[in-house]
Amino acid sequence: MGIDIxxxxxxxxxxLGFLLxxxxxxxxxxxxxxHRSLGININLWSGCGMLAFGLIxxxxxxxxxKTKTK
Amino acid sequence: xxxxxxENLFARLFFKFxxxxxxxxxxxxxYPQDKYEDTNLHEMINSGFVLSWIDYTVMIVYxxxxxxxxxxxxxxxxxxxxxxxxxxxxxxxxxxxAFISTNLGALEVMGMTGSGAKYGMLTTHFYWIGAIxxxxxxxxxxxxxxxxxxxxxxxxxxxxxxxxxxxxxxxILFAIMTILASGISMYALAILMEKVLGWNxxxxxxxxxxxxxxxxxxxxxxxxxxxxxxxxxIIVIGLLPIVVLCMKDLGGWQGLQHQLAPIVTSKGFAAxxxxxxxxxxxxxxxxxxxxxxxxxxxxxxxxxxxxxxxxNFLIVQRAMSAESxxxxxxxxxxxxxxxxxxxxxxxxxxxxALVLMNTPGKGFTLPLNEAGQPIWDYTIIMLLKQYLPAxxxxxxxxxxxxxxMSGMAxxxxxxxxxxxxxxxxxxxxxxxxxxxxxxxxxxxxxRLATIFGVVVxxxxxxxxxxxxxxxxxxxxxxxxxxxxxxxxxFLGMFWKRTTGHAAFTGLLAGFIIALIHHGVTFPAGxxxxxxxxxxxxxxxxxxxxxxxxxxxIFAFTTSALVTxxxxxxxxxxxxxxxxxxxxxSMTPRHVETNVPWYxxxxxxxxxxxxxxxxxxxLFW
Numbered sequence: 001m002g003i004d005i006x007x008x009x010x011x012x013x014x015x016l017g018f019l020l021x022x023x024x025x026x027x028x029x030x031x032x033x034x035h036r037s038l039g040i041n042i043n044l045w046s047g048c049g050m051l052a053f054g055l056i057x058x059x060x061x062x063x064x065x066k067t068k069t070k
Numbered sequence: 071x072x073x074x075x076x077e078n079l080f081a082r083l084f085f086k087f088x089x090x091x092x093x094x095x096x097x098x099x100x101y102p103q104d105k106y107e108d109t110n111l112h113e114m115i116n117s118g119f120v121l122s123w124i125d126y127t128v129m130i131v132y133x134x135x136x137x138x139x140x141x142x143x144x145x146x147x148x149x150x151x152x153x154x155x156x157x158x159x160x161x162x163x164x165x166x167x168a169f170i171s172t173n174l175g176a177l178e179v180m181g182m183t184g185s186g187a188k189y190g191m192l193t194t195h196f197y198w199i200g201a202i203x204x205x206x207x208x209x210x211x212x213x214x215x216x217x218x219x220x221x222x223x224x225x226x227x228x229x230x231x232x233x234x235x236x237x238x239x240x241x242i243l244f245a246i247m248t249i250l251a252s253g254i255s256m257y258a259l260a261i262l263m264e265k266v267l268g269w270n271x272x273x274x275x276x277x278x279x280x281x282x283x284x285x286x287x288x289x290x291x292x293x294x295x296x297x298x299x300x301x302x303x304i305i306v307i308g309l310l311p312i313v314v315l316c317m318k319d320l321g322g323w324q325g326l327q328h329q330l331a332p333i334v335t336s337k338g339f340a341a342x343x344x345x346x347x348x349x350x351x352x353x354x355x356x357x358x359x360x361x362x363x364x365x366x367x368x369x370x371x372x373x374x375x376x377x378x379x380x381x382n383f384l385i386v387q388r389a390m391s392a393e394s395x396x397x398x399x400x401x402x403x404x405x406x407x408x409x410x411x412x413x414x415x416x417x418x419x420x421x422x423a424l425v426l427m428n429t430p431g432k433g434f435t436l437p438l439n440e441a442g443q444p445i446w447d448y449t450i451i452m453l454l455k456q457y458l459p460a461x462x463x464x465x466x467x468x469x470x471x472x473x474x475m476s477g478m479a480x481x482x483x484x485x486x487x488x489x490x491x492x493x494x495x496x497x498x499x500x501x502x503x504x505x506x507x508x509x510x511x512x513x514x515x516x517r518l519a520t521i522f523g524v525v526v527x528x529x530x531x532x533x534x535x536x537x538x539x540x541x542x543x544x545x546x547x548x549x550x551x552x553x554x555x556x557x558x559x560f561l562g563m564f565w566k567r568t569t570g571h572a573a574f575t576g577l578l579a580g581f582i583i584a585l586i587h588h589g590v591t592f593p594a595g596x597x598x599x600x601x602x603x604x605x606x607x608x609x610x611x612x613x614x615x616x617x618x619x620x621x622x623i624f625a626f627t628t629s630a631l632v633t634x635x636x637x638x639x640x641x642x643x644x645x646x647x648x649x650x651x652x653x654x655s656m657t658p659r660h661v662e663t664n665v666p667w668y669x670x671x672x673x674x675x676x677x678x679x680x681x682x683x684x685x686x687x688l689f690w
Binding site for chain 2: 003005008009011012013015016019020023024027033034035036037038040042043045046047049050053
């Protein structure tokens with residue numbers, strides 16, 4: 001129906017991933033913040049993971065659009 | 071200058087918002103400050119849950135996308151079929167993820183994590199034996215009839231296969247059940263937001279209902295399905311950090327097993343009871359669930375799960391929205407693949423929580439109820455608090471909110487379909503000759519039913535807050551229809567002799583037997599009649615779950631016997647031609663010759679069953 005859901009999923013996770021990666025980079029070395037997560041910069045890791053997932057989804061959306069127009 | 075203007079705008083918007091909140095508060099001023107206003111509980115959960123700007127940003131981004139999807143779909147909603155059936159156009163993977171996402175509501179996430187702490191890996195019976203076989207059966211044997219019959223809902227299948235009265239009974243019970251479920255889920259969401267985030271109960275309720283209403287009103291079932299897919303990913307990605315962190319904290323699976331042993335033995339069970347599934351099901355007293363292997367096998371693995379997965383329109387509707395017969399068959403199978411791994415996401419952290427609770431140095435506690443017992447349902451929330459710093463915390467909270475809304479939207483979108491097609495179209499305003507006008511009319515009815523569904527859910531949520539027990543009771547009662555319904559649909563699909571009168575009587579008899587069984591038995595130690603024993607206290611089950619299993623087994627057996635007996639005694643009114651496409655023996659086999667072998671349903675089914683078997687053996 002109408003829209004390809006891969007596109008909004010990809011866009012949203014790229015955006016959230018970008019946001020969390022950025023936040024992770026800015027807050028790196030902040031021991032008080034990452035005390036809960038056992039000293040792991042979990043924002044950076046989650047952010048990178050989400051960014052990768054989002055970009056893959058965007059690529060798939062772009063790819064299926066290309067094959068459809070052909 | 072420009073900056074000042076924007077700041078002013080924000081300030082004005084903010085005050086408008088505060089004003090709105092005040093109005094709403096006044097509106098609900100008559101609402102009593104009830105027993106849930108337990109400030110200790112609130113403080114205990116709330117301390118440490120200070121959300122920062124980054125958490126709110128994550129939340130806002132998510133909701134913008136949720137509403138945006140509804141908005142983008144608005145222009146495709148031209149007739150009732152587009153709105154209520156998603157135009158039968160969903161790719162199998164979309165329908166498949168929506169299929170399990172509907173079931174992955176917050177009550178499921180919270181409940182299963184709690185069960186993980188309470189029962190350990192035994193909880194996976196709800197997945198590996200209690201869902202996978204039923205999903206495979208639905209896919210291979212039932213979807214061809216649901217989809218191929220052109221029925222638009224499960225009640226409508228009953229109408230085509232049997233008669234009007236059977237459909238009517240099912241449609242009305244289903245409509246009430248979905249609204250109850252939606253109301254209870256909304257109530258739980260508002261309580262959660264109040265306890266965890268300190269938000270106003272009424273505002274949370276109205277706001278979340280408004281979001282769900284907005285996107286289901288705009289985009290109908292398509293919007294609900296697309297959002298369920300989005301919700302699926304946000305739930306998985308949002309909860310994953312907890313699994314990783316608690317595993318790391320406890321030294322992995324090995325470390326977890328090691329630290330569990332003394333805790334479990336002190337409860338009077340064998341050391342590995344919490345990390346195995348079938349090993350201690352030889353005798354009921356050897357495992358914390360208090361059931362034997364045959365109770366699990368017959369009650370959960372057969373009657374309850376087949377009743378739920380194969381006949382619940384809320385679930386089946388997702389598969390019926392698929393774009394082709396093959397996609398419809400593949401929908402439950404594609405859903406089954408991630409479903410098998412969800413225990414690692416929500417049950418394993420629950421088991422870890424049991425260790426954390428019993429390790430003083432970790433500083434992990436669960437809030438207690440008045441009786442001094444831990445409130446297990448809050449396990450996942452306390453884990454969020456334990457491990458997640460600002461940033462991923464927002465993501466985790468968003469995942470929980472998403473799963474609540476998924477449950478609500480799923481119920482509302484199933485409700486409006488059954489209301490429009492099975493109640494309104496058959497009893498209030500039947501189809502006329504003017505198809506174009508009809509389409510428009512029923513689209514309008516579907517839309518209004520959506521608003522009606524949400525409004526009644528809000529009312530149900532308030533009823534749940536006032537009479538929580540009664541609402542739980544009603545939900546238990548109405549869900550008892552599932553087991554007899556499975557008996558009736560199963561016999562209808564595979565035995566062409568089954569008649570309408572027999573089906574109706576069988577459905578009713580199974581339902582009544584379930585009620586009676588619930589009325590004369592009770593779980594040991596139950597303090598309210600809500601849990602059973604409201605006729606007399608004839609038999610006590612060790613735990614509530616055992617009672618549920620046996621209720622379903624009795625209901626199913628009665629229903630099947632009555633339906634078979636009466637079918638033999640009554641005359642079949644439907645001719646063989648009428649039964650084509652509805653009954654197995656009257657329908658040409660579905661062939662998948664033009665589909666590559668790896669996309670065929672049988673290939674997928676074998677894959678699903680093999681992975682399920684491997685997981686069962688690994689955690690035997």
